[in-house]
Amino acid sequence: MSDVKSDIEIARAAKKKPIQEIGEKLSIPRDHLLPYGHDKAKVTADFIKSLEGRPDGNLILVTAVNPTPAGEGKTTTTVGLGDGLNAIGKKATICIREASLGPNFGVKGGAAGGGLAQIVPMEDMNLHFTGDIHAIGTAHNLLSAMIDNHIYYDNEQGIDSRRITWPRVMDMNDRSLRHIAISLGGVTNGFVREDRFDITVASEVMAILCLATDLADLQERLGNIIIGQRRDKTPVTVKDIKAEGAMAVLLKDAIQPNLVQTLENNPAFVHGGPFANIAHGCNSVIATKTALKLSDYVVTEAGFGADLGAEKFLNIKCRKAGLNPKAVVLVATVRALKMNGGVAKDDLGTENVQAVKDGCANLGRHIENLKKFDVPVVVAINHFIKDTDAELQAVVDFAKQTGAEDAIVAKHWAKGSEGVTELAQKVVEVCESSRSAYKPLYPDEMGLVEKIETIAREIYRADGIEADSKIITQLKDWEKQGYGNLPVCMAKTQYSFSTDASKRGAPTGFKIPIREVRLSAGAGFVVVVCGSVMTMPGLPRKPAAESIRLNEQGQIEGLF
Structure with missing residues (x-):
């Protein structure tokens, strides 16, 4: 298979159209596109405001089984489905997140899809793009300095x-910055204290930008951020130190969504990038709502597996933004299910129907969980060339028996929209049937501890939670302060329903240990840090950065 082109080679050969032509597909006037070169642009706030009152299209969420080293292809399926819907004559737009530099140079790679189901310009999207993440990091660190x-x-x-809770950030994996001392070197450098760095996409500023409805809402939310406490333990907000205005100024362009295109020249909004195992893991509300006003179908994704990304999309983003998804597409691969069934990565190329069946326990739990939100589920089996008919059929049979509307093999990676038309037609059928009656998993008025326990039991299938009395007291105190109606944002490993990354499949007989809780008053949720999850990742032993370089023609190589 040496003749198979890499993602970056395919992207580089794309026949892109000027971004103004992509805007015309959505009836966006040229003077309301702010170009960043020829192939990407921001959509103006004035145009977005003019869309108020228009009916919304159908919202489709793409999520996946728990990620494995075998690969699932959630973003690839999101892009492929968007292309497929356009190919069958529907007006469809894709909405995904921006890529963080940390994973790009670490182990995960980029976030632009793959094969013939990609969003371009791939290199720009996976690097600096339009500078949104840099602006978010700068606004965050301005607050730290102030x-x-x-x-x-x-x-x-x-x-x-001693009680400052606001860290510093940078958009790179750097474990050495997880716990630091600042202001060393004498009196003129300030007061020595402990501090830490998070990765920028874990910043509350990122979450705020992705949940804000407009610039005024953004500034209000920034002002509500709690940065620490006084000696009497009363909270100190950004408004108290008068930083929200300057932060909003730095974000005035970043809040405008970015329009780009797929390899098949279909429109895609790429905006915002909150981590899904730390933050809420969805693209911006502004981008999603804008797409819904301009399209009949909007395909969006939520990060990592359905237990993290989809749960937060349905419990946080949809609740806060008033969104009503019509269908969920749950992505799985034969390879990933084999790994969940106990097969080693090196043995995935050998047919093993029993391992597929064993690994389907993970798929089944996600189907059951998603149905608790009263949204119909369609399983997309992202096809790999070594998948056998018997293995694929095992997944189809299991998914249907477990309550999915259907399970369809999709070949968008190799064939683009041609390989995903059956899936697109099924999604349209489900959306038009009005079978969705979306509801969140828990009500606003439920207590914070009870919300955490509900997710632990209903989504992770844990026996309960383990939390120090100080954590329980802190949650109760926040309820007394008026924050009890906020949703909870669970931060845990993406690799397992439990907090033990090695427990694949559908583990039972465990509890969820709560390490700490953080109040994101500006974003509007309570972060619950579980197990050993880190808000500043580290690089792997052999980071992807070692293979990224410029070739003799000045072209980027090694991105994926």
Whole structure:
């Protein structure tokens, strides 16, 4: 298979259209596109505001089984399905997140799809793109600087430097910054204290940008961020140190969604990039809502497996933004199910129908979980060339028996829209049948502890949670302060329903250990950190960065 082109080679050969022509497909006037070169542009806030009152199209969520080293192809399926819907005559738009540099240079790679189901320009999207993530990091770190500057000059708010909860960020995996000391070197450098770095996509500023409805809402949410406590343990907000205005100024362009195109020249919004195992893992509300006003069908994705990304999409994003998804497409591969069934990665090329059946326990649990939100589920089996008919049929039979509307083999990676028309037609049928009656898993008025326990039991299938009395007390205190109606954002490993990444399949007989809780008052949720999950990832032993370079023609190689 040496003649198979890499993703970046395919993307480089794309016949892109000028971004103004892509905008015309959505009836976006040229003067409301702010071009970044010839093939990407931001859509103006004025145009977005003019769409108010228009009816919404059908919203389709793409999610997946728990990720494995075998690969699932969630983003690839999102792009392929969008192309497939357009190919059968539907007006469809894709909405995905922007790629973080950390995973790009680490182990996960980019976030633009793969094969013949990609969004382009691939290199730009996976690197600096339109600078949104840089703007978010700058706004975040401006606040960090203003906090320490406030303490240095008289500390009028009486901030307790031991109780500052606002970290610094950078968009790179760097484990050495997880726990640091700052202001060393003498009196003129400020007051020595402990601090930490998170990766930028884990920043509350990122989550806020992705949940805000407009610039005014963005500034209000930024002002509501809690950065720490005073000595009497009362909270200190961004408004208290007057930083929200300057932060909003830095984000005035970043909040406008980015329009690009697929290899088949169909429109795609790529905007925002919150991590799904730390934050809520969905593209921006502004991009999704704009697409819904301009399209009959909008295909969006949520990060990682359905237990994280889909749960947060349905419990946080849809709840906060008033979205009503009409269908969920759950992506699985024979290879991933084999790994969930106990097969080693090196043995995935050998037919093993029993291992597929064993691994379907993971698929089945996700189907059952998604149906709890009263949204119909269609399984997309992302095809690999070594999949056998017997293995594929085992997945189809299992999915139908477990309550999926259907399970369809999709070959978009190799064939583009031609390989996904059956899936597209099924999704249209499900959307038009009005079988969706979306509802969140828990009500707003449920207590914070009960919300955490509900997710642990209903989604992870845990026996319960393990939390120190200080954590329970903190949650109760937040309820007294008026934050009890917020949803919870679970931060845990993406590789397992449990907090043990090695427990694949559908484990039972475990509890979810809660390490800490964080109040994201600006974003509007409570983060629950479980197990050993890190908010600043590290690079692997052999990072992807070692293989990324410029060739003799000045072209980028090694991105994937």
